[in-house]
Structure formats: C-alpha cells, structure tokens
Amino acid sequence: MNTLQLDLGERSYPIHIGANLLAQPDLYKKHLKGSLTAVVTNETVAPLYADRVVKTLESLGQKVKLIVLPDGEVFKTWEVLQKIFDGLLECSADRKATLVALGGGVIGDMTGFAAACYMRGIRFIQVPTTLLSQVDSSVGGKTGINHPLGKNMVGAFYQPQAVIADLDTLKTLPPKELAAGLAEVIKHGAIADAEFLTWIENNQNALNACDPKAMEHAVRRSCEIKSQVVAQDEKEGGLRAILNFGHTFGHAIEAGMGYGQWLHGEAVGCGMVLAADLSVRVGLLSEADASRLKKITAALRLPTVPPKLGINRYMELMSVDKKAEGGEVRYILLDGFGRAKIQAVDDALVIQTLQAAGAG
Ligand SMILES: NC(=O)c1ccc[n+]([C@@H]2O[C@H](COP(=O)([O-])OP(=O)(O)OC[C@H]3O[C@@H](n4cnc5c(N)ncnc54)[C@H](O)[C@@H]3O)[C@@H](O)[C@H]2O)c1
Numbered sequence: 001m002n003t004l005q006l007d008l009g010e011r012s013y014p015i016h017i018g019a020n021l022l023a024q025p026d027l028y029k030k031h032l033k034g035s036l037t038a039v040v041t042n043e044t045v046a047p048l049y050a051d052r053v054v055k056t057l058e059s060l061g062q063k064v065k066l067i068v069l070p071d072g073e074v075f076k077t078w079e080v081l082q083k084i085f086d087g088l089l090e091c092s093a094d095r096k097a098t099l100v101a102l103g104g105g106v107i108g109d110m111t112g113f114a115a116a117c118y119m120r121g122i123r124f125i126q127v128p129t130t131l132l133s134q135v136d137s138s139v140g141g142k143t144g145i146n147h148p149l150g151k152n153m154v155g156a157f158y159q160p161q162a163v164i165a166d167l168d169t170l171k172t173l174p175p176k177e178l179a180a181g182l183a184e185v186i187k188h189g190a191i192a193d194a195e196f197l198t199w200i201e202n203n204q205n206a207l208n209a210c211d212p213k214a215m216e217h218a219v220r221r222s223c224e225i226k227s228q229v230v231a232q233d234e235k236e237g238g239l240r241a242i243l244n245f246g247h248t249f250g251h252a253i254e255a256g257m258g259y260g261q262w263l264h265g266e267a268v269g270c271g272m273v274l275a276a277d278l279s280v281r282v283g284l285l286s287e288a289d290a291s292r293l294k295k296i297t298a299a300l301r302l303p304t305v306p307p308k309l310g311i312n313r314y315m316e317l318m319s320v321d322k323k324a325e326g327g328e329v330r331y332i333l334l335d336g337f338g339r340a341k342i343q344a345v346d347d348a349l350v351i352q353t354l355q356a357a358g359a360g
C-alpha cells in the first residue's frame with residue numbers, strides 16, 4: 001500500500017492506494033468519532049462491495065446504516081441528495097456520525113455534500129471504486145450536485161477525513177468507465193507532468209487492459225499531482241483551475257446532451273482535444289502537440305469529436321462556467337505539455353475551434 005498525504009493544515013488527510021483495502025479496519029478506525037457510520041452507495045456498487053465494507057465497520061463496533069441510491073449521473077440531484085438526509089434522520093444520526101462514500105464520483109460528490117450539510121457538517125471518508133474517482137474526484141474536497149442548467153452548480157468545498165482507494169475494485173469496472181477515468185489521468189499529465197504524459201502514451205495497452213501495475217502508477221501519480229495543486233489553492237482562487245482543463249467544453253457536452261448521455265470522462269476527453277485546439281489558435285501550443293494529445297485520447301478509447309449541439313448552444317452552455325468572471329468565460333489552455341494557464345479568449349477563436357471540430 002502507498003499512502004500519500006494531502007497537506008491542508010488541520011484539514012490534511014491520507015490517501016491510501018493499494019490492493020484489498022476495503023476490508024482493512026485500521027484504515028477506517030482512527031477517522032471514526034461516534035458509534036454510527038452510514039455507508040452511502042448505489043444499486044450497482046452495493047451488491048459488489050457494500051457487504052465487505054459494512055462487515056469491516058461492524059468489526060470495529062460500529063452500528064452501520066446502509067443508504068443505497070439509484071445509479072447514474074442523472075441522479076446527482078437535490079431529490080436524491082435528500083435520500084441521504086432521510087436515511088441519516090431515520091437512524092437518528094448525530095454530529096459524531098461518519099459517512100462513507102462507497103462508489104464512483106457521483107456517490108463521492110453527493111455524499112461529501114451531504115456530509116458538509118448534515119447538522120452543518122459531519123465527517124466523511126471517501127472509498128472510491130471507479131478509476132475516475134480514484135484518480136480525481138475522491139481527492140480535493142469538491143462536493144456537490146448538478147443543476148439542469150449547469151454541472152456541479154450547487155455544492156461546497158468540504159474535505160474528507162481519508163481516501164481509501166482499493167485498486168482491486170477496478171477489476172469489475174466496465175471498459176467504458178475505465179476509459180472515462182483515463183481521461184482525467186491524461187489531464188494530469190497534460191497540465192502538470194509532460195513525462196507522465198509520455199508514460200501514458202507508452203503504456204496505453206496496459207492502461208486499456210486495466211493492468212494492475214499500470215493502474216497503481218496512474219492512480220498514485222494522479223493523486224500526487226492533484227494533491228500538490230489542491231494543497232496550494234484549496235478553494236480555486238487561482239492555480240486549482242488548471243484541474244479544469246477540458247471541462248469548459250466537457251461540462252457543456254454533458255449538460256447539453258442531458259446528464260448521463262456522455263460520461264463525464266468522455267466529455268472531458270473530447271473537451272481536452274477542443275481546449276488543445278483552442279490553445280493552438282491562441283498561439284500557445286504547437287499543432288504537433290495538439291495532434292499528439294488527440295492521438296493519446298483516441299488511443300485510450302475516448303471520443304475526440306464533439307456532438308453537434310450547434311455553436312450558439314455551446315456558447316450559451318459555456319457561459320455558465322464557474323470560472324467565468326464578469327460574464328467573461330476563462331479557458332484552461334496548454335502552454336506546452338506540463339504547463340497550463342487560465343485566460344479569457346476571444347469568442348471568435350472559440351467558435352473557430354467548435355466549427356473546425358464539427359460541433360455546429
Ligand atoms: N469532486 C471532484 O473533484 C470531481 C472530479 C472529477 C469528476 N467528478 C464527478 O464525478 C462523476 C463521475 O464519476 P465516475 O466516472 O466515477 O462516475 P459514476 O460515479 O457514475 O460511476 C460510474 C459507473 O460505474 C459504476 N461503478 C462504480 N464502481 C464500480 C466498480 N468497482 N465496478 C463496477 N461498476 C462500478 C457506477 O455504479 C456507475 O454506473 C461526475 O459527476 C463528475 O462531475 C468530481
């Protein structure tokens with residue numbers, strides 16, 4: 001097992017990465033305060049892994065409440081969030097209760113938000129079971145739900161007590177979900193570590209095959225990169241926005257198509273290809289590098305051609321991006337691999353990117 005530390009002063013926490021971690025009581029033990037733990041999961045993950053986690057918590061003397069939500073991005077809503085509060089109140093959870101988020105990014109984001117809100121804040125532990133959630137969403141404390149008009153529009157920065165990433169859970173992940181997670185892995189290489197991007201390029205077969213050694217490296221290096229960024233800028237005052245590379249276009253695809261039609265990672269994969277093209281138009285990135293990123297994205301079985309939502313619709317959807325300031329949308333661009341920057345871009349160039357990609 002590898003353990004990284006996300007340094008955030010009194011909100012610092014460990015990120016454990018390794019095989020067979022779900023059933024290790026010691027990893028949960030010191031993060032529990034009271035005698036009740038609620039495990040929040042979904043209908044797909046519960047039959048696979050809930051029993052193991054519940055039994056482990058019970059072995060620590062915890063009373064365990066299992067809260068099973070419907071599965072899907074389309075359920076990342078107020079109504080479904082309410083089911084977590086219903087479950088907590090049903091078992092009279094008090095302020096010492098702990099939530100365990102067992103699942104992918106949807107479960108992690110919603111459970112974290114519920115933890116931030118319930119009685120104005122209780123503890124929670126992230127137990128990510130998708131590649132995407134192990135390399136990205138379980139780390140850094142962004143929690144929340146979607147709004148029909150925009151992704152993750154309602155939420156809170158709220159850090160977990162610990163992240164327990166059991167690499168064995170990836171063995172049951174469908175190939176499409178594996179690819180979605182690889183999009184955020186590519187993102188980490190593209191924005192912060194050119195060598196890591198080359199490693200991804202050279203290990204594409206192992207990554208596509210979910211090879212355990214390749215997964216271990218992808219998860220560990222991604223968590224290192226993300227932790228270093230978040231430690232410097234927890235609440236996205238500046239630097240943290242680089243983690244949003246590909247997301248301005250990607251979130252527009254997700255909301256525009258209807259949540260769940262394109263997986264988050266698929267939309268981000270395609271969004272990164274568009275953001276790289278925009279970086280070329282702005283004069284920051286070479287055409288050769290943009291084309292290399294597109295090749296890597298395609299090789300990891302991610303879409304590189306955006307859906308035809310229409311140019312105006314894209315511009316409308318992107319105008320609600322959380323990075324916008326004073327009505328001006330700011331994009332994450334690549335200034336070469338391993339170097340990202342945030343800047344406003346002339347609409348005309350964005351439109352050129354969308355038109356050239358066939359988004360119109
Ligand atoms: N908070 C953040 O920093 C952050 C970062 C990236 C993405 N996100 C959010 O995360 C979400 C996407 O996360 P995701 O890609 O994990 O999607 P997800 O949570 O929908 O999980 C994907 C699918 O895999 C299933 N699943 C989960 N674990 C499994 C396993 N081990 N075996 C088999 N099936 C399994 C789920 O039930 C689901 O059907 C989006 O809502 C996105 O906005 C948040």
Ligand SMILES: O=C(O)C(=O)C[C@@H](O)[C@H](O)[C@H](O)COP(=O)(O)O
Binds near residue numbers: 136140142244322
């Ligand atoms: O942690 C971050 O910061 C990120 O931007 C990571 C993204 O991969 C993630 O999708 C995040 O949820 C997007 O945040 P948002 O603020 O654009 O909703």
Ligand SMILES: [Zn+2]
Binds near residue numbers: 136184264
């Ligand atoms: Zn993302």
